[in-house]
Amino acid sequence: MNWWSRLWRRNRLEAELEKELRFHLDQHASDLIARGRPAAHAQREARMALGGPEQVKQNCREARGTRWAEELLQDTCYAFRTFRHKPGFAVVTVLISALGIGTTTVMFALIQSVLLKPLPFAQPDRLVVLHGFVEHLGEVWGYSYPDFKDIHQQSRSLVLAAWTYTGGTISSPGEPEYVDGRQISADLFPTLGISPLYGRAFHSDEDRLGAAPVAMISYDLWQRRFAGDRTVLGRKLIFDGTHYVVIGIAPPGFQLSGEADVFTPIGQSTDPRMHNRKAAFVKVVARLASGVTLNQAQEEVSLINRRLAREYPKSDAEVRMLVRPFMQEMVKDVRGTLWLLLSAVGLVLFIACVNIASLFLIRAVSRERELAMRVALGAGRGRLIRQCMTESAVLGLCGGLVGILAAAVSLHPFVALWPGSLPRADEIRIDWRVLCFAIAMSLLCGLLFGLAPALRVPMQRLEQALRGGRTVTAASRHLHSPFVISEIALAVVLLVSAGMLGHTLLTLSSLNPGLDPRNVLTARFALSPNAMADPSQIRSAWQEVLDRARRVPDVQFAALSDIVPMREGENVLDYRTTPTPLPPGQEPFALASSVTPDYLKVMGIPLHQGRFFDEQDREGSEPVVVVDENLAQHAFGRKDVVGKRLWVYALGAPVRIIGVVGHVRHWGLAGDDQSPVHDQMYYAFAQVPVPLLHFFSSIMSITIRTRTSPLNVVDPLQHELRGASGDQALYEIRDMEQLIGASLARQRFLSFLFGIFAGIALLLACIGVYGVLAYLTRQRTSEIGVRMALGASAHDVMWLVLRQSLKMIAVGVGLGMIAALAAGQLLRHLVEGMRPVNAATYPMMISLLVLAALLASFLPALRASLIDPVKALRQE
Amino acid sequence: MAAQKSDLPQGTLDLLILKAVAVEPVHGYAIAQRLEQVSRGVVQVPEGSLYPALHRLENRGFLAADWKRTETGREAKFYKLTRKGRKQLDSEAASWQRLIEGVGLILGTAERGAQ
Numbered sequence: 001m002n003w004w005s006r007l008w009r010r011n012r013l014e015a016e017l018e019k020e021l022r023f024h025l026d027q028h029a030s031d032l033i034a035r036g037r038p039a040a041h042a043q044r045e046a047r048m049a050l051g052g053p054e055q056v057k058q059n060c061r062e063a064r065g066t067r068w069a070e071e072l073l074q075d076t077c078y079a080f081r082t083f084r085h086k087p088g089f090a091v092v093t094v095l096i097s098a099l100g101i102g103t104t105t106v107m108f109a110l111i112q113s114v115l116l117k118p119l120p121f122a123q124p125d126r127l128v129v130l131h132g133f134v135e136h137l138g139e140v141w142g143y144s145y146p147d148f149k150d151i152h153q154q155s156r157s158l159v160l161a162a163w164t165y166t167g168g169t170i171s172s173p174g175e176p177e178y179v180d181g182r183q184i185s186a187d188l189f190p191t192l193g194i195s196p197l198y199g200r201a202f203h204s205d206e207d208r209l210g211a212a213p214v215a216m217i218s219y220d221l222w223q224r225r226f227a228g229d230r231t232v233l234g235r236k237l238i239f240d241g242t243h244y245v246v247i248g249i250a251p252p253g254f255q256l257s258g259e260a261d262v263f264t265p266i267g268q269s270t271d272p273r274m275h276n277r278k279a280a281f282v283k284v285v286a287r288l289a290s291g292v293t294l295n296q297a298q299e300e301v302s303l304i305n306r307r308l309a310r311e312y313p314k315s316d317a318e319v320r321m322l323v324r325p326f327m328q329e330m331v332k333d334v335r336g337t338l339w340l341l342l343s344a345v346g347l348v349l350f351i352a353c354v355n356i357a358s359l360f361l362i363r364a365v366s367r368e369r370e371l372a373m374r375v376a377l378g379a380g381r382g383r384l385i386r387q388c389m390t391e392s393a394v395l396g397l398c399g400g401l402v403g404i405l406a407a408a409v410s411l412h413p414f415v416a417l418w419p420g421s422l423p424r425a426d427e428i429r430i431d432w433r434v435l436c437f438a439i440a441m442s443l444l445c446g447l448l449f450g451l452a453p454a455l456r457v458p459m460q461r462l463e464q465a466l467r468g469g470r471t472v473t474a475a476s477r478h479l480h481s482p483f484v485i486s487e488i489a490l491a492v493v494l495l496v497s498a499g500m501l502g503h504t505l506l507t508l509s510s511l512n513p514g515l516d517p518r519n520v521l522t523a524r525f526a527l528s529p530n531a532m533a534d535p536s537q538i539r540s541a542w543q544e545v546l547d548r549a550r551r552v553p554d555v556q557f558a559a560l561s562d563i564v565p566m567r568e569g570e571n572v573l574d575y576r577t578t579p580t581p582l583p584p585g586q587e588p589f590a591l592a593s594s595v596t597p598d599y600l601k602v603m604g605i606p607l608h609q610g611r612f613f614d615e616q617d618r619e620g621s622e623p624v625v626v627v628d629e630n631l632a633q634h635a636f637g638r639k640d641v642v643g644k645r646l647w648v649y650a651l652g653a654p655v656r657i658i659g660v661v662g663h664v665r666h667w668g669l670a671g672d673d674q675s676p677v678h679d680q681m682y683y684a685f686a687q688v689p690v691p692l693l694h695f696f697s698s699i700m701s702i703t704i705r706t707r708t709s710p711l712n713v714v715d716p717l718q719h720e721l722r723g724a725s726g727d728q729a730l731y732e733i734r735d736m737e738q739l740i741g742a743s744l745a746r747q748r749f750l751s752f753l754f755g756i757f758a759g760i761a762l763l764l765a766c767i768g769v770y771g772v773l774a775y776l777t778r779q780r781t782s783e784i785g786v787r788m789a790l791g792a793s794a795h796d797v798m799w800l801v802l803r804q805s806l807k808m809i810a811v812g813v814g815l816g817m818i819a820a821l822a823a824g825q826l827l828r829h830l831v832e833g834m835r836p837v838n839a840a841t842y843p844m845m846i847s848l849l850v851l852a853a854l855l856a857s858f859l860p861a862l863r864a865s866l867i868d869p870v871k872a873l874r875q876e
Numbered sequence: 877m878a879a880q881k882s883d884l885p886q887g888t889l890d891l892l893i894l895k896a897v898a899v900e901p902v903h904g905y906a907i908a909q910r911l912e913q914v915s916r917g918v919v920q921v922p923e924g925s926l927y928p929a930l931h932r933l934e935n936r937g938f939l940a941a942d943w944k945r946t947e948t949g950r951e952a953k954f955y956k957l958t959r960k961g962r963k964q965l966d967s968e969a970a971s972w973q974r975l976i977e978g979v980g981l982i983l984g985t986a987e988r989g990a991q
Contacts, residue, residue: 016943017927017931020927020953023905023950024904027905028905055924059927060927063935
């Protein structure tokens with residue numbers, strides 16, 4: 001019979017044991033009778049020989065090896081019985097621990113899915129990303145295509161691949177639809193270690209100019225447009241005006257910094273930037289060759305880097321090429337936030353544990369008599385400790401289960417709340433690792449809050465405890481105050497952090513964005529592929545778009561722009577104030593945007609001096625720019641710079657400054673101060689040379705100022721702009737206020753969460769203060785009675801209780817403030833635009849806490865002052 | 877485990893039980909009787925620790941038990957040796973034998989040395 005069946009059939013075993021021993025005794029007795037003893041004597045003698053029957057039975061039970069499990073079962077049942085007896089206590093503790101475990105589980109699920117789980121590629125730890133770094137610019141997004149080609153050819157330690165963004169209208173088969181795409185090098189799929197779901201990936205001889213146009217499509221597009229029909233392989237697809245043959249379908253969920261529907265070979269691209277060493281627009285990913293370490297790869301890349309810098313000093317001298325692990329690159333934006341939130345949630349969990357522990361302790365003290373009784377009846381200390389721990393572990397597990405359920409329900413709504421895009425968001429789920437973590441955490445918490453009461457199991461002075469005499473109050477006061485103090489200290493940390501975040505959010509949102517965001521609509525726009533096919537027609541096609549847009553009712557102004565403030569996308573150019581080139585690394589940079597004349601009116605940017613562009617500024621006339629006040633100040637040291645000249649390499653030579661406008665917080669209300677580029681310039685879209693128009697047209701956005709709410713004009717605008725063949729579409733439609741709001745999304749999100757955490761912490765701390773004081777006051781009833789009998793007034797008694805809580809609050813606040821300083825440093829590190837602790841935050845948050853804590857201690861104090869001395873003394 | 881003092885050296889009771897059961901299936905009372913008879917009353921088996929030892933040996937798979945009727949018609953739990961138990965008995969008996977020889981040798985030497 002194995003262990004399990006021994007446990008299951010313990011009742012049968014028990015009966016058998018009884019029967020066996022009975023048989024033994026009867027047999028022995030009858031033997032003795034047979035030898036001539038009187039019957040009464042024989043029975044007695046047989047029992048004497050065997051020993052105490054209960055003792056023998058107990059020893060036999062122990063031989064089964066199932067005793068601990070039986071006792072555990074017993075204790076668990078007992079625990080449930082006591083909870084049923086006091087359901088309020090059980091419900092409160094289960095809810096509190098569910099809160100702690102639930103929030104921690106959500107955060108851990110995020111961290112597990114986003115940061116810890118390996119990427120869905122073959123040997124993901126061997127994948128790296130090549131990064132560019134420029135001294136004055138900080139990190140740059142990618143590499144130029146010629147640089148990529150050179151490294152690709154020269155590197156031995158890395159297998160490289162590249163991709164870049166693209167997009168366009170699919171005009172056949174089916175309805176025209178704008179989709180995002182990626183141009184990828186032929187070795188991207190093999191490098192990542194993935195293969196197409198159906199069909200094949202690109203061959204290397206397809207990854208060059210003039211090869212037959214082939215394309216892969218996403219699983220999504222395949223399902224959406226082709227209903228998962230496999231005969232799509234080999235069929236034609238007209239994308240961005242080019243006829244492609246579909247040769248493969250990417251695996252489901254395949255992403256390259258966001259979803260894309262069409263993949264084309266980058267080598268076939270006719271983009272003029274393909275030959276420009278200064279245009280860093282391709283992202284380079286690579287796989288470490290076998291046996292090569294990250295450091296070795298970095299050394300080799302640095303070597304190639306130096307060689308390129310010598311060969312092409314104009315473009316490559318300032319760029320430093322860095323090799324980074326793929327995973328690190330993918331999650332770098334969220335790593336800090338996730339760990340920050342996990343630690344905040346950890347604090348909440350810890351406060352919850354401390355809170356429950358103190359509630360348990362109070363209960364344990366009031367159960368002293370019961371426990372003393374059990375000791376007197378022969379229970380061992382170990383046995384009682386185990387029973388206490390079982391009780392709290394059962395509560396912890398119940399709380400954990402409720403918490404896990406709550407986490408499972410709230411995980412996806414929470415992910416949807418996440419500001420911006422969370423990488424790998426579709427992989428987030430509660431898997432078995434998260435489940436194990438949550439269960440282990442709840443068990444651990446359960447044991448933790450049972451520990452203190454368990455260690456207090458009374459073993460000495462039993463009769464005192466049994467008589468119900470008051471045990472020493474001073475000792476239990478010392479026992480309880482650490483709980484209250486640590487709860488208060490942790491609540492201070494969360495409150496001050498929340499205060500700092502809230503203050504930062506307020507300061508940032510009151511910043512002037514530099515433009516008037518009301519009633520402004522922005523949208524990206526895909527020009528008809530027919531118009532795009534002929535460069536000489538592109539400009540007039542755009543002009544028509546603007547004219548049509550102006551015809552829509554309630555549209556006040558319409559303009560084009562290649563980049564839109566506070567939206568992703570940037571174009572940074574170097575400039576100088578003299579024709580002589582500066583040594584590399586010393587040229588200043590400015591954000592440059594290509595716009596049409598009404599842009600200033602659409603955005604409501606103030607014109608400080610001179611004029612903005614007009615119809616006279618076009619190709620062939622003198623190249624002109626408008627600069628912002630920052631550029632004027634940096635470059636010339638003064639504001640009146642109209643008429644001066646700038647040399648901008650990318651704009652093809654000297655340009656005349658015709659106006660000065662206000663600075664716009666392009667990188668977001670919070671991010672603009674952190675950005676390495678503070679200067680801005682505008683140039684006329686009408687002066688962009690014809691060969692570049694195709695590329696510019698793929699990135700232009702339309703911006704519109706409306707008379708009423710901008711959302712009202714979206715539909716008429718869509719309709720008006722569909723174009724003659726209906727193949728033009730607005731997409732990524734945003735209104736400017738939305739974009740400004742989104743630029744603070746991270747700060748708002750963190751303030752919101754920290755606000756909630758701080759609220760919970762405050763509530764728990766108050767429950768803790770209340771519970772402990774209520775208990776201590778009850779313990780001191782007779783003492784208070786004596787004091788009152790001796791002449792203490794109600795006021796004195798209240799003060800007696802409040803003083804006790806004030807002491808704990810003061811120590812807690814003191815410790816908490818020190819910890820809050822450290823937390824503040826951490827926050828400043830992790831949240832952009834974070835303001836240092838201002839003078840108002842600390843006192844405000846701390847007085848809030850002290851007030852709440854005093855309120856919580858007021859009730860026990862009041863109750864103490866209402867004690868009737870006669871009754872109190874009679875009780876004794 | 878069993879806290880009762882035994883006149884037997886530690887661990888000997890198990891060996892004796894295994895030996896007592898080796899011949900044929902017997903019940904607990906008979907084991908006690910047999911041990912007493914065989915050792916001619918020299919070894920007093922503490923009855924209190926007999927049953928825990930039996931149960932322990934059963935749970936470890938050295939003994940198997942069946943409920944059978946005795947000659948007087950009452951149901952009793954009969955223990956018998958399993959194959960595993962027989963192996964255990966052989967090895968325990970052998971090591972006990974070696975121990976006795978070793979101890980005897982030392983005692984013999986000591987006597988001679990004293991003479």
